[in-house]
Amino acid sequence: MTLIGAPAIRTGTACRVGDPADLVRLLSPGERIHLPGSGAEVPALVEALCAGDAPPLNVTGSFVPGINPTPLERFPQGASYTSSFAHPAAPGLQTGARFRHLPMSYGGFASYLASQSFDVGVVHVSPPDARGMCSLGVAVEFTPIALRNCRRIFAVVNPRMPRIAGAETFDLARADVVAETDAPLREYDVGAPTALASRIAERVAGFVDDGATLQVGLGKTPDALMHKLADRRRLRLHSGMLSDATRLLAESGSLDPAWRHMSCVHVGTAAYYDWLAGRGEFRVSACDVTHAPATLAGLRKLVAVNSALSVDLFGQANLEMLDGRMVSSVGGAADFAHAASLSADGVSIIALPATAGRNGVSRIVPRLDGVCSLPRHAVDVVITEHGAADLRGASVMERAERLIAIAAPAHRGALQDCWKDIAARL
Numbered sequence: 001m002t003l004i005g006a007p008a009i010r011t012g013t014a015c016r017v018g019d020p021a022d023l024v025r026l027l028s029p030g031e032r033i034h035l036p037g038s039g040a041e042v043p044a045l046v047e048a049l050c051a052g053d054a055p056p057l058n059v060t061g062s063f064v065p066g067i068n069p070t071p072l073e074r075f076p077q078g079a080s081y082t083s084s085f086a087h088p089a090a091p092g093l094q095t096g097a098r099f100r101h102l103p104m105s106y107g108g109f110a111s112y113l114a115s116q117s118f119d120v121g122v123v124h125v126s127p128p129d130a131r132g133m134c135s136l137g138v139a140v141e142f143t144p145i146a147l148r149n150c151r152r153i154f155a156v157v158n159p160r161m162p163r164i165a166g167a168e169t170f171d172l173a174r175a176d177v178v179a180e181t182d183a184p185l186r187e188y189d190v191g192a193p194t195a196l197a198s199r200i201a202e203r204v205a206g207f208v209d210d211g212a213t214l215q216v217g218l219g220k221t222p223d224a225l226m227h228k229l230a231d232r233r234r235l236r237l238h239s240g241m242l243s244d245a246t247r248l249l250a251e252s253g254s255l256d257p258a259w260r261h262m263s264c265v266h267v268g269t270a271a272y273y274d275w276l277a278g279r280g281e282f283r284v285s286a287c288d289v290t291h292a293p294a295t296l297a298g299l300r301k302l303v304a305v306n307s308a309l310s311v312d313l314f315g316q317a318n319l320e321m322l323d324g325r326m327v328s329s330v331g332g333a334a335d336f337a338h339a340a341s342l343s344a345d346g347v348s349i350i351a352l353p354a355t356a357g358r359n360g361v362s363r364i365v366p367r368l369d370g371v372c373s374l375p376r377h378a379v380d381v382v383i384t385e386h387g388a389a390d391l392r393g394a395s396v397m398e399r400a401e402r403l404i405a406i407a408a409p410a411h412r413g414a415l416q417d418c419w420k421d422i423a424a425r426l
Contacts, residue, residue, distance in 0.1 A: 014155070014172070014173075014175045014176055014177060014178045015176065015177045015178070016177070016178050016179075016180075017177060017178070017179050018179065018180075019044060019179065019181065020042050020044045020045040020048070020156050020179045020181050021044045021045060021047070021048035022179060023045055023048070023122075023154050023156075023177060023179055024045070024048040024049060024051070024054055024055075026154075026177060027055050027057060027120065028055060028119075029055040029056050029057070029078070030055075030056065030057070030058065031055070031057055031058070031119035031120060032057070032058045032060065032116075032117070032118045032119050032120070033057050033058070033059055033060070033118060033119060033120040033121070033122065034059075034060050034061065034113075034118045034120070034121045034122065034142075034143075034146035034147075034150065035059055035060070035061040035063075035122050036061070036062065036122060036123065036124055036139060036141060036142070036143050037061055037062035037063040037064055037067070037068050037139075037141065038062065038064050038067055038068065038138075038139045038141060038186065038241070038265045038267050039067075039137075039138040039139040039185045039186050039187075039265065039266065039267050039273070040123075040124040040136070040137075040138070040139030040141070040143065040161075040185075040265075041063065041068050041124070041185075041186050042122065042124055042156050042181070042183075043183065043186070044181060044183065045122065045156070046071065047071075049075065049076075049079075050071050050074040050075060050076075052076075054076050055076065056075070056076040056077060056078030056079040057075075057079050057080075058079070058080050058082070059075070059079065059080065059081045059082065060081075060082040060083070060113070060116070060118070060146070061081065061082075061083055062083060062084070062085065062109070062141055062142050063083060063085060063087070064085060064267070065085060065086075065087055065327070065328055065329075066188070066218075067186055067188050067267055068186060070083075070087045072087060072098060072099050075098070079098065080097060080098055080099070080100055081098065081099050081100065082100040082102060083099075083100075083101065083102065084101075084102050084103070084104045084105070084106070084108070084109040084329055084331075085101075085328065085329040085331070086101050086320060086326035086327060086328055086329055087099070087101075101326060103320075103329075103330070103371075104330075105291070105330050105331065105332060105333070105334035105335050106240055106264070106287045106290075106291045106331055106332040106335055107287065107288075107291035107292065107293070107332070107334075107335040108334075109142065109287070110142060110145055110286070110287040110288040110291060111288070113142050113145045113146050114145055114148070114149075114288065116146075116149060117149045117150075117151075118146060118149060118150045118151070119150070119151050119152065120150060120151070120152050120153070120154055121143070121146045121147045121150035121152075121153050121154070122153075122154045122155075122156065123136070123143055123147060123153060123154070123155050123156070123170055123175075124136075124137075124139070124156045124158060124161060125137070125155060125156070125157055125158070125161055125170050125172075126157070126158070126159070126161040126162065126163045127157055127158075127159055128157070128172045129163075132171055132172045132173055133169045133170070133171055133172070134155070134157065134169060134170045134171075134172050135161065135162070135163040135164055135167050135168075135169055135170075136161075136167050136168050136169065136170060136284065137161040137162050137163065137164055137167055137273075137276075137284070138161070138162060138164070138167075138185065138265060138266040138267070138273055138276065138284065139264075139265045139266070139267075139284075140167060140168045140264055140265065140284045140285055140286050141264045141265050141286065141287055142286065142287055143286070144168055144286040145286055145287070145288055147170075147174075152176040152177070153174055153175050153176055153177075154175065154176065154177045154178075154179065155170065155172060155174075155175035155177070155178045155179070156178075156179050156180070156181055157172070157178060157179070157180050157181070158180075158181050158182065158183060158185075159182055160182065160183065160184055160185055160273075161185065162273050162274065162276050162277035162278075163277060163278065164276055164277070164278075164279060164282060164284055165278065165279065165280040165282075166260055166280065166281075166282050166283035166284060167282075167283075167284035168284065168285060168286060184270060185270070185273060186267070187267075187268065187269050187270060188218065188243060188267040188268055188269075189244075189268070189269050190218070190219065190220055190223045190243065190244070190245075191220070193220060193223060193224040193227060194220055194224075196353055196385055197219075197220035197221045197223070197224040198224045198227075198228075199385040200221050200224070200351050200352075200353065200383060200384065200385050201221055201222075201224035201225040201227070201228050201351075202228055203351075203383045203385075203387065203388050204221070204225050204228075204305055204349060204351050204383055205225060205228040205229055206388070207303060207347055207349060207381065207388075208225075208229055208232060208235075208303050209232070209301070210232050210233045210234055210235070211233075211234045211235070211236075211256075211300075211301060212232075212235060212236070212301040212302075212303050213235075213236040213237075213238050213299045213300060213301055213302045213303065214229075214235055214236070214237055214238070214239070214303050214305070215237075215238060215239040215240070215302065215303070215304045215305065215306075215332075215336045215340070216239055216305045216306075217240075217241070217305070217306050217307055217331070217333065218241055218243060218267065219307055221307060221351050221352075222243075222245075222305060222307075223243065223244070223245045225305060225351075226245030226246070226248060226249055227245060227248060229249065229254060230248060230249065230252040230254055231252075231254070232254050233253070233254060234255075234256040235249060235254050235255055235256060236255075236256050236259045236261065236299075237249075237255065237261035237262070237263070238261070238262045238263070238290070238296075238299055238302070239262075239263050239332075239336075240263060240264055240265070240287075240290065240291065240331060240332035240336075241263060241264070241265050241266070241267055241332075242261070242263045242265075242266050242267075242282075243266065243267055243268040243272065244268040244269055244271075244272045246261075246266070246272075247272060247275055250281070255281070257281070259281075260281060260282070260283040261281060261282050261283065262282075262283045262284075262285060262290055263282070263283075263284060263285075263290060264284065264285060264286065264287045264289075264290040264291070264332075265284065266282075266284065287332075290332075291332050291335040291336075293335075293339070296335060296336065296339035297339060297342075297343075299339070299343070299346075300345065301343075301345045301346060302336070302339060302340045302343050302345075302346035302347075303340065303346065303347055303349065304333075304336040304337050304339070304340035304341075304346070304347070304348045304349065305349045305351055306319070306333040306336070306337060306348075306349070306350055306351070306374075307319070307350070307351060307352055308350045308352050308363075308373070308374070309321070309322050309327075309328075309352075309356075309363065309370065310352075310363050310364070310365050310368060310369060310370065311350055311352065311363065311364055311365070311379070311382050311403065312364075312365050312366060312367050312368045313364070313365075313366055313367075313399070313400040313403050313404070313415065313418075313419050313422065314376050314396070314399065314400070315376035315379045315382065315391050315399050315403065316368055316372045316374065316375060316376050316379070317350050317372070317373055317374040317379055317382075318368045318369070318370035318371055318372065318373055319331075319333055319373035319374065320370060320371055320373050321369075321370025321371050322370065324370075330373040330374070333373070333374065334373065334374060334378070336348075337374050337378040337379065338378045340380070341377065341378050341379070341380050347380045347381060347392075348374075348378055348379055348380045348381070349380065349381045349382075349383060350374070350379055350381070350382045350383070351382075351383045351384075352382075352383075352384060353384060353385060354384040354385060354386055354406065354407055354408040354411075355408045355411075360408065360410070362407055362408055362411035362414075362415070363384075364382075364384070364403055364404070364406065364407035364408075364411070364415060365415075366415060366418035366419065366422060367422075376391075376399070379391060380392050382403060382406065383406070384406045384407070384408075386405075386406045386407065386408065386409070387405060387406040388406065389402035389403050389405065389406045390402065391403075396426065397423065400419045400422075400423070403415075404416055404419065
């Protein structure tokens with residue numbers, strides 16, 4: 001992998017400031033800065049970047065919708081924000097270049113960052129050990145990739161960031177500036193499982209055998225799935241994000257004790273973060289490791305479970321667009337879905353409710369009403385509360401029939417009529 005520029009040589013003692021908000025006064029207009037997201041976000045710094053006297057910066061980050069509030073409208077005039085995640089925002093922010101959405105998977109965004117250079121990179125870490133090494137704790141993601149090509153590094157040291165034995169580390173001596181804080185990390189609480197999520201999860205669980213390697217996204221259905229798998233044994237977790245239900249599997253004896261369970265980030269409740277501290281069975285690595293094709297190709301019995309906003313009768317999935325607006329990103333789903341579908345013993349699953357909204361609009365649709373996030377060849381099984389459509393080895397006609405069969409009963413007739421018109425032109 002070719003990097004732009006060489007790592008800066010850092011000598012002497014880092015400058016120390018007080019609160020992370022004080023870091024803003026060390027920034028100049030137009031500088032390129034990389035900010036970590038998910039549990040590694042530094043809210044005080046982000047808030048300071050929106051202040052009236054803050055310089056306009058070119059910010060690149062990985063703020064996750066639903067976890068990290070992204071103040072696109074509040075950034076100073078002339079600032080821009082670049083991310084692989086789409087964020088619900090006021091119309092015109094993309095056309096005005098204030099928000100630069102890069103439609104990339106996690107693996108693609110990792111490759112992109114490896115070719116970029118930044119004036120400043122921010123890293124959010126635990127307090128250093130006796131050797132001066134800090135843990136990146138619950139959130140590694142893209143930070144190590146970005147730090148390779150930063151002129152300056154701003155480190156935020158936080159005792160709330162748990163030290164995880166398998167997480168990547170940062171030598172505090174590399175920092176140009178160090179700030180300290182004692183602030184809670186961003187949390188994600190999925191809440192209690194719903195009856196609908198549990199029904200869908202029950203069907204998904206039928207595809208997860210003992211010894212499988214599991215990737216799941218975030219949300220009520222993935223959380224409910226983890227609860228359904230408490231009776232499995234020797235499960236291996238390899239996912240972009242892991243959350244509180246991981247603890248349930250660990251304490252129920254479901255996880256393979258000989259395997260270092262990997263993710264690029266953990267997002268959950270404060271209690272979950274406390275539980276992770278000091279544990280040795282988890283590895284938290286950068287996305288150019290967790291989502292690398294070579295890494296994913298080596299996983300046995302990979303079961304990739306992801307959600308979608310809609311699936312059409314060809315088996316294509318839209319994970320990003322709703323009612324004409326970009327509301328999310330493909331994230332790591334594309335990386336894992338392709339790997340699972342190509343694996344001889346793997347399976348790529350899309351799990352979603354059959355309907356959405358108060359009006360019960362069908363999420364199985366004749367044609368996608370948004371972008372195609374996952375092509376049909378990367379989707380093996382589609383599951384709703386009404387059943388599982390196994391598309392493996394099925395013809396185009398058979399795929400449509402099986403997808404219509406798991407749509408909400410009230411929509412099946414209309415879907416059959418639409419498919420007759422589509423099929424007549426194939």
